[in-house]
Amino acid sequence: MLAAVDHVQLAAPPGSEDRLRAYYVDVLGMAEMPKPTVLAARGGCWFQAGAVQLHLGIEPDFRAAKKAHPGLRVTGIEAYAARLQALGAPVTWDDNLPGHRRFYSEDPVGNRLEFLEPNVRAER
Numbered sequence: 001m002l003a004a005v006d007h008v009q010l011a012a013p014p015g016s017e018d019r020l021r022a023y024y025v026d027v028l029g030m031a032e033m034p035k036p037t038v039l040a041a042r043g044g045c046w047f048q049a050g051a052v053q054l055h056l057g058i059e060p061d062f063r064a065a066k067k068a069h070p071g072l073r074v075t076g077i078e079a080y081a082a083r084l085q086a087l088g089a090p091v092t093w094d095d096n097l098p099g100h101r102r103f104y105s106e107d108p109v110g111n112r113l114e115f116l117e118p119n120v121r122a123e124r
Helices: 017-027 077-086
Strands: 008-012 031-033 045-049 052-058 071-073 092-094 100-106 112-118
Touching: 017 031, 017 045, 017 052, 077 100, 077 112
Parallel strands: 008 052, 071 112
Antiparallel strands: 031 045, 045 052, 092 100, 100 112
């Protein structure tokens, strides 16, 4: 039986690890996780915030995910969006999910990311 999502993997182009680290650590506030030695040789990087893990794997024929994306639940979505914008990340609000505030952004290699928070007022 399925118990939980362990991680989500996104693709990235060769040589993009420094840009990914700057975004996922400095902008999103995640921590980089060490990769096992055998996997580190393949490049890429892994990040974690609480129980959320995102793995960025190197793909030689990389194409950014423009539709497929992880949906990342946040707290304090307004402040989080302001943080991303202040650090140069795009923020596009979308009000089409009832009971939630959400926005989309992109990582530095163009992968789509969704950030959402349940709207407590809508649940009352």
